[in-house]
Amino acid sequence: MVDIRLKNSKTRRVEVLDPIVPGKVSMYVCGPTVYDRAHIGNARSAVVFDQLFRLLRHVYGKDNVTFVRNFTDVDDKINARAAEEGREIADLTAETALWYLDDTRALGVLDPTHMPRATGYIAEMVAFIEDLIAKGFAYARDGHVLFRVRSFEDYGKLSGRSVDDMIAGARVEVAPYKEDPMDFVLWKPSADDIPGWESPWGRGRPGWHIECSAMAHAILGEQFDIHGGGADLMFPHHENEVAQSCAAGHKFANIWMHNEMLQVEGKKMSKSLGNFFTVRDLLDSGVPGEVIRMVFLGTHYGKPMDWTEKKRAEAEKTLRKWYGLAEAGDAVPKAVVAALADDLNTHQALAEMHKLDGAELGASLSVMGLWSGAVPEWAQEDGVDLSAFVECLSDAREKAMQSKDFSVVDALKTALTAAGIEVRMSKEGVELLPGPDFDPSKLEGL
Ligand SMILES: [Zn+2]
Structure with missing residues (x-):
């Protein structure tokens, strides 16, 4: 044990x-x-x-x-x-x-x-x-x-x-x-x-x-x-x-x-400073619970924690990426358990998770309370099915390999990036990862 x-x-x-x-x-x-x-x-x-x-x-x-x-x-x-x-x-x-x-x-x-x-x-x-x-x-x-x-x-x-x-x-x-x-x-x-x-x-x-x-x-x-x-x-x-x-x-x-206690943007939270908010305020303003938890876990419990808008945005971006890479699993990698067992070093555990994907990432997200086996609704691609774009881009790439004319590929990539999607192309294929700025309306007419 x-x-x-x-x-x-x-x-x-x-x-x-x-x-x-x-x-x-x-x-x-x-x-x-x-x-x-x-x-x-x-x-x-x-x-x-x-x-x-x-x-x-x-x-x-x-x-x-x-x-x-x-x-x-x-x-x-x-x-x-x-x-x-x-x-x-x-x-x-x-x-x-x-x-x-x-x-x-x-x-x-x-x-x-x-x-x-x-x-x-x-x-x-x-x-x-x-x-x-x-x-x-x-x-x-x-x-x-x-x-x-x-x-x-x-x-x-x-x-x-x-x-x-x-x-x-x-x-x-x-x-x-x-x-x-x-x-x-x-x-x-x-x-x-x-x-x-x-x-x-x-x-x-x-x-x-x-x-x-x-x-x-x-x-x-x-x-x-x-x-x-x-x-x-x-x-x-x-x-x-x-x-x-x-x-x-x-x-x-x-x-x-x-x-330890929590601050907001470097200041003690207080009603008189106008930076006092409840969990419900945050949730109602559209910040997902998983993002709030992720921000909290980014700081060791024994240190004062600063809630900042920057941390919120980063946590959301990371989680969207992770939900795209994770698969269901329950074998949590040793390095993640070891970090948590070291005086609950959640900061280190999250750092280890950046090296993971697949079932190992899924199991780690679960033990961190960030995943219940399904991608939360807010992190899904807002109901937009990106598979057609993946196919389209793959076809265009195949054609370009032969014709050596990459203008169509480049144009597609530019349009997808402008819609807030990270485009990854490798030997294994094409991957489209919607980021926090993903705007499905910008895909219309593509
Ligand atoms: Zn008591």
Whole structure:
């Protein structure tokens, strides 16, 4: 079996993945808070961990990889949005979760094995919190339950910060019910008009962090192989997950992976700069999902990624070419697997694919989530059958070989090129590859 090496954020080293249960891999990735369309920064994380999921399935077999990605469907941002729009919370979160699945599936993202919703695990969270209180790591006060950060010695280890630095640098909230400003909320009281559940501490709702610890434990157990998420989640979210789970006595995740953030044309994406867009905006503007995915995979997940129009155009051109050369296959060449197994070096894997064609290219496109065995509609020749032109050009070439008069061949080539078609002529024959500028109307009358 191929060794998969991954950069572990926890040890800051590249390590060989050594599954807890030999031959089986378990992974948890923090999913979206569902109240709005996913922006392309959110989508990068979905694609990165989908690519890892696809590699793991390729190496370990489809049935031997368990991937959990949650939906956060209880959150104050959700409550605020529902109030703003005057609609039911459950209705808002159900619709947004479906949007997320639609949009990510359009990017070739497979559905994870389990997609738990936080509201489905409230009892598990309450039990988890009760256990933390019993062990002295948490305390209840005024309807709140807080995690006692200073009681957990390793707090800050994952993100490499000391508690005192964190207090100095972070916007920690001082509140009368906190023993220490660093303590974070596990449970908080709910007013009558917002979602709440009965608990030993009164009617309330969970804080954000506890849901991942409780759901990972419920589905994957006390220890699992990989935990992923965006680099922006490392502190405080992941630091708090580690604190809760390890304080409860679980070993939790062996390898932590974080994908870096996304920019647009060299600038941080923000609503005020007008360069903020959602996956749906891109898809609706005519950018195919495969092209978006290809642009994402062009940059290593551990580096900041820049979305540019130039990259979009290049990705589209390459994919059109590849779809013209690929055939169905499932034997992925070693060099492509080796690149992916080297800390998910998708950039290198794509570089290797430039050397391929036929079934090897088809199998590689599949493992990269860029092909489902058929050429996507957008990359087909817009319904124009080019075979007549291939025949015409072949005939003209044959005649020209004898007459030594290539003027007809040249005229045909010029016209085809002007219509955005790449003309390839070799001993094997004539090949016509429509490029991104292909304009079928220019073929009329030829
Ligand atoms: Zn999480």
